[in-house]
Amino acid sequence: MPEWLIKILLAVYTRIPPSLRPVLKEWFAKIVLRVEALVKRRQIVQGKRIEFLDFEIAHLVPFELLGPGPDEILVQAECSLISPGTERAVLCGLPGARRGFPYVPGYSTAGRVIKKGNAVKWVEIGDLVTGRIKHASYESVAANKVFKVPAGVTAEEACFIELGIIVLQGIRKAAIKPGEHVAVVGQGLIGQLANRLARLLMPASLIAVAPSRNRERLALLPGGADRYLSINEDPACVHALEADVVIEAVGTPQANVTAMHCARKGGRVVLLGSSRGLTRDWDVWNVSQKKHLTVIGAHISDMPEVDASPLRWTYEQEGRLFLELLHEGRLKVADLITWRAKPEECNAVYEVLAEGGRDHVGITFNWVCKER
Amino acid sequence: MEPLRIGIVGAGAIAQRNAKEAAASGAAKIAGVFDLNHKVARDMAKALSAPFFPSYDALLASSDVEAVLLSVPHYLHKPMTIEAASSGKHVLVEKPMANTLDEAREMIACCEQNHVQLTVNYSFRYLPKIQKARQLVQEGALGDITGIQIIAHQFKDRGYWSGARSNSPDDWRASKEKCGGGFLIMNVCHVIDYLYFVTGVKGARVYSEYATLGSPAEVEDIISVTARLSNGGIGSISASSIMRGADQAEERIWGTKGTLILDPDGLSFYSTRPIDGKRPGKMCRYTKFPNVSWTAEWVKGFVRAVREGTKPDISSQEGWDNLAFISAAYQSMEKGEPVEVAPFPASTSCGA
Numbered sequence A: 001m002p003e004w005l006i007k008i009l010l011a012v013y014t015r016i017p018p019s020l021r022p023v024l025k026e027w028f029a030k031i032v033l034r035v036e037a038l039v040k041r042r043q044i045v046q047g048k049r050i051e052f053l054d055f056e057i058a059h060l061v062p063f064e065l066l067g068p069g070p071d072e073i074l075v076q077a078e079c080s081l082i083s084p085g086t087e088r089a090v091l092c093g094l095p096g097a098r099r100g101f102p103y104v105p106g107y108s109t110a111g112r113v114i115k116k117g118n119a120v121k122w123v124e125i126g127d128l129v130t131g132r133i134k135h136a137s138y139e140s141v142a143a144n145k146v147f148k149v150p151a152g153v154t155a156e157e158a159c160f161i162e163l164g165i166i167v168l169q170g171i172r173k174a175a176i177k178p179g180e181h182v183a184v185v186g187q188g189l190i191g192q193l194a195n196r197l198a199r200l201l202m203p204a205s206l207i208a209v210a211p212s213r214n215r216e217r218l219a220l221l222p223g224g225a226d227r228y229l230s231i232n233e234d235p236a237c238v239h240a241l242e243a244d245v246v247i248e249a250v251g252t253p254q255a256n257v258t259a260m261h262c263a264r265k266g267g268r269v270v271l272l273g274s275s276r277g278l279t280r281d282w283d284v285w286n287v288s289q290k291k292h293l294t295v296i297g298a299h300i301s302d303m304p305e306v307d308a309s310p311l312r313w314t315y316e317q318e319g320r321l322f323l324e325l326l327h328e329g330r331l332k333v334a335d336l337i338t339w340r341a342k343p344e345e346c347n348a349v350y351e352v353l354a355e356g357g358r359d360h361v362g363i364t365f366n367w368v369c370k371e372r
Numbered sequence B: 001m002e003p004l005r006i007g008i009v010g011a012g013a014i015a016q017r018n019a020k021e022a023a024a025s026g027a028a029k030i031a032g033v034f035d036l037n038h039k040v041a042r043d044m045a046k047a048l049s050a051p052f053f054p055s056y057d058a059l060l061a062s063s064d065v066e067a068v069l070l071s072v073p074h075y076l077h078k079p080m081t082i083e084a085a086s087s088g089k090h091v092l093v094e095k096p097m098a099n100t101l102d103e104a105r106e107m108i109a110c111c112e113q114n115h116v117q118l119t120v121n122y123s124f125r126y127l128p129k130i131q132k133a134r135q136l137v138q139e140g141a142l143g144d145i146t147g148i149q150i151i152a153h154q155f156k157d158r159g160y161w162s163g164a165r166s167n168s169p170d171d172w173r174a175s176k177e178k179c180g181g182g183f184l185i186m187n188v189c190h191v192i193d194y195l196y197f198v199t200g201v202k203g204a205r206v207y208s209e210y211a212t213l214g215s216p217a218e219v220e221d222i223i224s225v226t227a228r229l230s231n232g233g234i235g236s237i238s239a240s241s242i243m244r245g246a247d248q249a250e251e252r253i254w255g256t257k258g259t260l261i262l263d264p265d266g267l268s269f270y271s272t273r274p275i276d277g278k279r280p281g282k283m284c285r286y287t288k289f290p291n292v293s294w295t296a297e298w299v300k301g302f303v304r305a306v307r308e309g310t311k312p313d314i315s316s317q318e319g320w321d322n323l324a325f326i327s328a329a330y331q332s333m334e335k336g337e338p339v340e341v342a343p344f345p346a347s348t349s350c351g352a
Helices: A003-014 A018-040 A084-092 A161-174 A189-199 A235-240 A253-262 A284-289 A315-327 A343-354 B013-024 B038-047 B056-061 B074-086 B101-113 B128-138 B183-199 B294-308 B316-335
Strands: A044-054 A057-066 A072-081 A109-116 A128-131 A138-142 A146-148 A181-185 A205-210 A227-230 A243-248 A263-271 A294-297 A337-341 A362-366 B004-009 B028-034 B067-070 B090-093 B118-120 B145-153 B203-211 B222-229 B234-240 B248-255 B258-263 B266-271 B284-286
Touching (some): A018 A057, A044 A138, A044 A343, A057 A343, A072 A128, A084 A343, A109 A138, A146 A315, A161 A189, A161 A263, A161 A315, A181 A189, A181 A253, A189 A205, A205 A253, A235 A253, A243 A253, A253 A284, A337 A343, A343 A362, B004 B013, B004 B294, B013 B038, B013 B067, B013 B294, B028 B038, B028 B056, B056 B074, B067 B074, B074 B090, B074 B101, B090 B101, B090 B294, B101 B118, B101 B316, B118 B294, B118 B316, B128 B183, B128 B258, B128 B266, B183 B222, B183 B234, B183 B248, B183 B316, B203 B316, B222 B316
Parallel strands (some): A181 A205, A181 A243, A205 A227, A243 A263, A337 A362, B004 B067, B145 B234
Antiparallel strands (some): A044 A057, A072 A138, A109 A128, A128 A146, B203 B222, B222 B234, B248 B258, B266 B284
16 A cells, blocks of 8 residues: 555544444455455455453454465364463463554464465365464465474374474474483473473483372473472472473473572573563573573574474474374374364453463364264 | 232331231232231231231231231341241341341240241342342352452431331431441341352451441441451451442452452352453453342242241241351440351240
């Protein structure tokens, strides 16, 4: 849209009473979408998606989107996974995650291709794909940005893709060697996935560390941790761990410090959780410097687009590996789902999440699944 | 259901209204009218096609009267209730239940001993607006209640205090002994009751300041109350009958998930949850409600309880809880300290 037109529209908009603005905005968006559909000769698809309307308010709302362009596919969602840390942070306006509302959450969804653009060759209608797709019934996405799900892997498993990639890149940077002692601090979804992926690298022991015992049962399932420590029960337990490698999977400054306490002298601490907040409680000398710790930043935003190295694979490589592990049965994730919600239940789901979601690990929205 | 034969006691403006609505409810038949002012009582009896009784004793002696509806000054609630109950008559009494908790205790005990039902006219609960508010709260619109605020301000002219609008002028409203208090016990009691009803939360501890600053009366015309609620929340009341030219009547209830506002024109609520088919995160307003006679609903509910032998919707406990809060507010000011709200007594004794 030309700048002069934007200026005129803004000048008009500021003269409209605030109470009328949301309705007008909605109509304006509808008109723009229709013009775009006409110009690009694309259909308008009606869908529903989850929106954060304000702090701690989620709602399923109808929306419209353009059908797929030449390089795109239209995906009908089957299952989407909540990324609890990030989505809770946005929902509650936590440090580092302030966003405007309404906000459309979600970035880990599996669904069927129901339409494709002319230039799309490698997927067919009916294929199950997964990738960075929001919590929405339909989404048009670039075909080369999603992964084709191997046969035998369900939508419920495949929707773990983004969180799987997040954890894989961290585990890779940890460079765990067989026989090392590993601790995973935080037993939310990221922590539980970290248990399972670290386990594949044959550590001598794998200790799950968390404040409470709420998630102990899941953490100790086959393929997970060997032991579970509750910091609430014994705050000093972390000092005796002496782990070679510690995966920090919470993202708070307090958890960062706890992770450093868990490490042995000369150990490695991988900061996997998206860190939010500040602290004055980090005794740098005693907690990290004196112990010669190696602290490794491992955030998904730092993945290379190309030029992969043994310690830094691309997003695509990690995604393929994750699906391969599911396909080969070497990694299980479905048992980490503690709440299979209908999209209509999103308000209650995010209410629980906003309050900490301590009884839950994996929460999925089933978009087309029948009643269970 | 067989209509309850009710004797109307008192023939003032409220009594006239109560009697008319009771008769129109279909659940009651007016079996007699009594007032010290025989002329107005006769006129009222004639208008209702009901017999006139020259004395309260005569009305209570009538086998055709099953219950009495007392719309009389507050200080008469106790003696007239006890007399009626002792005669085996059920009692519908105007609000407040009594002037003191000791009086209320005697009334309850006497009704229990004589196996008659007692209800207090907190019929605003039946207003569709109030019913809707309760429904929204019960559906979780507000989450856990954290705060309640009552703002009630109006202006009562000098004539009010001397009964200028009454057909039997009397200054009992200005007397602490006869009325029990001022604006709080006379008017705000209704609001306290329906907020108890809407929220299920009651006052537990009360701090209060009150005064008489602009009225020819012994009783308070301005009061401010802060209360700790039974669920740990905080409530406040700002009320007066001396605010000129700017009436205010608004109640706000808020909780962990939303806010509800009651005002004379309707109700508004905001919730983080999708309640009543409304989009969350948006202030929703209700202004259209069915035209319901709240008094008739109150009478119907009471008749049902009498006929079925169940507890009335607005039982003696509701009457007690309301009076206990108000009494605590008055005591707090008088003692200069916070006062715990007296719980409903586990057992009572008849001191008639």
